Amino acid sequence: MDGVIYLAHVTGSVDDPIPLSYALVAACVALYASFDVLRLNGRRAAPPERVGRPLPALLRSTADQPPLRVAAALLGIGAATWTLGTLWAGPAGPDNPALGAIFGLFWVGLVPASLLLGPVWRHLNPIRTAQTLICRTARIDPTRGRVPLPDRLGYWPAAVGLFGFAWWELVAPARQQPSSVAAWLTGYAVVQLAAGLLFGSRWFERGDAFEVYSDLVGRLSPIGRDADGTLVLRRPLAGLALVPVAPGLLTTVAVLLGATFYDSLSSGAWWRARLEDAPLPTLWATLALAGTAAAVYALFVAAAVAAARLGGVPSAVLTARLTPSLVPIAAGYVIAHYFTLFVVQLQSLGGAGHGGEGELAEAAVWVPPALLVSLVQVAAVIVGHVVGSVAAHAHAARVLPSARLTRAMVPMLVCMLAITFSGLALLWAA
Numbered sequence: 001m002d003g004v005i006y007l008a009h010v011t012g013s014v015d016d017p018i019p020l021s022y023a024l025v026a027a028c029v030a031l032y033a034s035f036d037v038l039r040l041n042g043r044r045a046a047p048p049e050r051v052g053r054p055l056p057a058l059l060r061s062t063a064d065q066p067p068l069r070v071a072a073a074l075l076g077i078g079a080a081t082w083t084l085g086t087l088w089a090g091p092a093g094p095d096n097p098a099l100g101a102i103f104g105l106f107w108v109g110l111v112p113a114s115l116l117l118g119p120v121w122r123h124l125n126p127i128r129t130a131q132t133l134i135c136r137t138a139r140i141d142p143t144r145g146r147v148p149l150p151d152r153l154g155y156w157p158a159a160v161g162l163f164g165f166a167w168w169e170l171v172a173p174a175r176q177q178p179s180s181v182a183a184w185l186t187g188y189a190v191v192q193l194a195a196g197l198l199f200g201s202r203w204f205e206r207g208d209a210f211e212v213y214s215d216l217v218g219r220l221s222p223i224g225r226d227a228d229g230t231l232v233l234r235r236p237l238a239g240l241a242l243v244p245v246a247p248g249l250l251t252t253v254a255v256l257l258g259a260t261f262y263d264s265l266s267s268g269a270w271w272r273a274r275l276e277d278a279p280l281p282t283l284w285a286t287l288a289l290a291g292t293a294a295a296v297y298a299l300f301v302a303a304a305v306a307a308a309r310l311g312g313v314p315s316a317v318l319t320a321r322l323t324p325s326l327v328p329i330a331a332g333y334v335i336a337h338y339f340t341l342f343v344v345q346l347q348s349l350g351g352a353g354h355g356g357e358g359e360l361a362e363a364a365v366w367v368p369p370a371l372l373v374s375l376v377q378v379a380a381v382i383v384g385h386v387v388g389s390v391a392a393h394a395h396a397a398r399v400l401p402s403a404r405l406t407r408a409m410v411p412m413l414v415c416m417l418a419i420t421f422s423g424l425a426l427l428w429a430a
Contacts, residue, residue: 017371020428023378027385027420034386035413038393052224052234060231069123076124080189087182096178097348102185103169104345108338110210111331114218121214127189128204128211131196145200154206154247157195159255161188161209163293166259170266171285212252216327219243220387237391243324250297250323256330257419258293260337264426265292296419300326303415311400311408321399322412325392329416332384333423336377340368377427385420389413 054060062068086098113120122128135142164184174180195203204211218224219239226232243249265271266285278284304322308315347366368376392412393405400408 018374018378020424023374023381023424023428024421026378027382027424028417030382030386031389031413031416031420034389035393035409038390038409052222052226052232052238054226055223055231055233063231072123073126073129076126077129079124080126084182084185087178087185090178092178094176099176099178099181100345100348102181104338104341107165107169108334108342108345110214111217111334114214115220115331116223117218118221118223119211119215119218121211122204125204125208125211127192127196127208128201130193131201131204134193134197140197141200143200143202145196145198145203147198149199149202149206152247154249155212155252156248157203157207158209158212159248159252161207162213162252162255162259163290164188165209166255166262167286167289170259170263171282171289173282206246213256216243216253216256216324217331219324220328220331237387237394240324240327240391241395243327245320245323250300250319250326251293253323253326253330254297254300255293257326257333258296259289260330260333261296261423261426262289262292263337264423264429268426268429270429296326299415299418303411306411307396307400307408310411311396311404313399317399318396321395322392325388325395325412328387328391329384329419332380332382332387333427335384336380336427339376339380340373343368378424381420381424381427385416389416392416 083098083101086096086101090096090098110121132142135145140146168175168181168184172180192204192208195207199207205215206212219242220237221239222234222236224232224234224239265288266275271288275281275285300323301319304319305315307322308318311318343366389412393409396409396412397405
């Protein structure tokens with residue numbers, strides 16, 4: 001995808017409209033200010049049962065109408081059919097429009113769509129639709145499947161799936177070959193469908209990488225559902241407080257954040273020069289991708305363990321509570337890193353371009369000015385970190401003693417600052 005991905009990195013030189021030092025100072029001030037406000041406020045978060053206020057009855061009834069759900073399912077099936085068909089039968093190189101649709105519109109577009117509307121992929125997911133139809137035809141309960149889903153699996157299948165997708169997007173030598181990407185997506189769909197038929201639809205909530213991705217980001221949406229399924233206008237961060245804690249959750253979020261970090265790292269001239277001289281470039285790139293995710297994981301665990309010791313609570317309990325606070329940070333970095341790519345791909349969807357570097361140079365494609373891109377990037381990163389910091393404080397307040405809360409959260413502040421500085425530095429170097 002080099003012909004497309006290059007557009008994501010408008011910033012990253014000494015001529016950036018916003019210097020890196022300014023961005024770092026702004027992020028540091030915002031994070032410390034939010035921490036200080038929380039310290040002075042000292043209030044505990046509201047109980048997670050108080051999700052929000054019900055939406056108007058007309059809106060609730062419209063959203064839950066079967067025709068709307070059927071339309072969403074058909075849209076998902078149509079999009080999947082077009083994507084696979086174009087990958088198999090379209091242009092054989094990076095100019096294939098389905099590549100831009102997958103890596104630009106789908107992967108990046110799930111973030112703003114889920115932020116606004118909640119876990120949209122759950123309703124669009126063509127594999128879930130196929131599983132429901134097959135189960136009903138075979139007179140099997142689509143929810144339960146044939147055997148119970150083992151709790152110990154947790155989010156591990158989703159973590160593996162996300163890492164696999166990131167590897168195909170960023171590392172795989174054949175990532176610009178549509179037939180190879182089509183083969184991977186087809187194989188992924190077959191595995192997901194088989195697991196869904198075996199374990200029931202609950203599998204998709206934990207094992208489908210893209211549904212988990214959309215669900216985690218959708219927890220930040222102001223629109224959600226309460227315990228009885230009623231559509232509500234949620235309180236800020238109420239959705240994050242209700243993220244199910246299960247094995248592999250932290251790894252899943254670390255992969256999301258680490259993949260974006262690696263994309264910035266691999267786009268820099270320093271990394272490309274060294275990778276070209278490496279004897280096994282694909283192996284080294286794979287290790288670097290895994291290493292960035294592992295670094296995020298290790299840094300967060302270290303901060304959570306330190307916070308737990310200062311707060312006098314078990315580290316496993318506090319780590320599980322704090323893990324969802326990484327979700328807004330990951331969402332912020334996806335928006336910051338891929339903003340330009342998403343804008344260009346939206347135009348290509350309307351016929352302004354087709355995804356190839358040469359074609360985009362000749363087509364009437366509007367690329368956002370560098371200053372606008374810089375402002376969006378800085379704002380997305382800072383807002384993501386501030387929301388993550390507030391969420392971490394709110395979640396920690398449920399398990400830490402009030403007298404130790406501020407002191408215990410200092411390691412998490414240091415962790416947030418380290419991720420912010422690293423992420424911005426990599427983003428500006430891309």
